[in-house]
């Protein structure tokens with residue numbers, strides 16, 4: 050997959066682009082609804098014998114348009130999106146810089162610059178996709194801008210439990226730490242990749258060493274708490290538990306949050322390595338421990354509970 054960075058000032062990439070079927074939207078999370086849109090583009094591309102492309106935007110429009118809730122952190126920051134889209138068989142990813150100039154393009158201008166000029170022959174989006182100045186363009190009018198130069202497919206609403214699956218819904222579940230429900234909406238566990246910044250035996254916690262991870266600020270953070278996780282490093286998956294907290298005993302508490310994990314059956318020295326944490330379930334909120342004994346007992350209970358959950362996967 051190739052990634053192309055575009056903006057309203059430089060919309061056309063310098064080379065002649067091969068024809069594509071395009072899925073368009075912000076796609077934060079690449080949840081089941083998004084997957085349906087992207088899979089439809091893959092099917093259309095196969096039918097037409099052309100490439101599959103996805104168009105996303107950066108940053109989130111809410112940031113540029115100064116909305117009351119601004120999404121500057123993502124369920125899937127750009128590198129995660131690239132990884133997932135590559136696995137879905139996408140050939141080209143267009144990352145369009147979202148700024149006020151882009152937001153002021155009329156729907157017709159947007160369709161000219163970002164569909165026709167990029168050699169898009171088919172456009173797929175969901176029932177609620179809007180584009181162009183004040184979001185005035187919709188899938189209903191898109192064929193009138195296409196003037197026969199591309200065809201369109203509108204994907205019907207994908208719901209779960211009578212409610213639309215959306216990035217907003219998943220952000221709400223991350224605020225509650227409801228990783229089990231998130232897994233059903235994403236069709237995969239929520240995961241983050243981070244670098245190990247400390248790999249040591251904790252003064253307080255019993256058992257194998259804690260691994261402290263730097264969680265990139267671009268990720269939308271989960272609720273503080275203890276989670277049953279799988280950890281991927283050096284090409285292998287290990288069962289374990291994670292605590293996401295303000296930095297429990299540290300003298301400087303960190304508003305951004307600290308992520309520590311402990312794997313049950315291995316304790317390699319991972320300093321500086323990139324590892325991936327898959328969040329499967331919420332175990333409990335962070336509690337204030339009176340003494341080392343209470344913490345040790347709590348951690349043994351947590352480990353038992355995590356092992357039970359992870360065995361059922």
Ligand SMILES: Cc1cc2nc3c(=O)[nH]c(=O)nc-3n(C[C@H](O)[C@H](O)[C@H](O)COP(=O)(O)O)c2cc1C
Nearest residue numbers: 251252253254290291292297298299311335336338
């Ligand atoms: C899965 C897990 C859960 C934890 N939960 C708590 C907790 O609820 N309360 C607490 O005070 N410490 C808890 N700890 C311990 C702290 O996260 C931390 O490792 C310990 O306080 C040592 O901190 P230090 O590295 O600053 O010395 C937990 C550790 C692990 C591995």
Ligand SMILES: Nc1ncnc2c1ncn2[C@@H]1O[C@H](COP(=O)(O)OP(=O)(O)OP(=O)(O)O)[C@@H](O)[C@H]1O
Nearest residue numbers: 074075076082174175177178206207214215216217
């Ligand atoms: N549940 C869904 N069913 C069908 N299409 C969807 C669904 N969710 C999103 N889409 C489509 O996927 C594309 C990307 O949508 P977008 O990024 O706005 O997702 P969203 O989950 O609705 O986000 P948000 O909650 O932030 O509004 C758009 O074409 C949109 O219409």
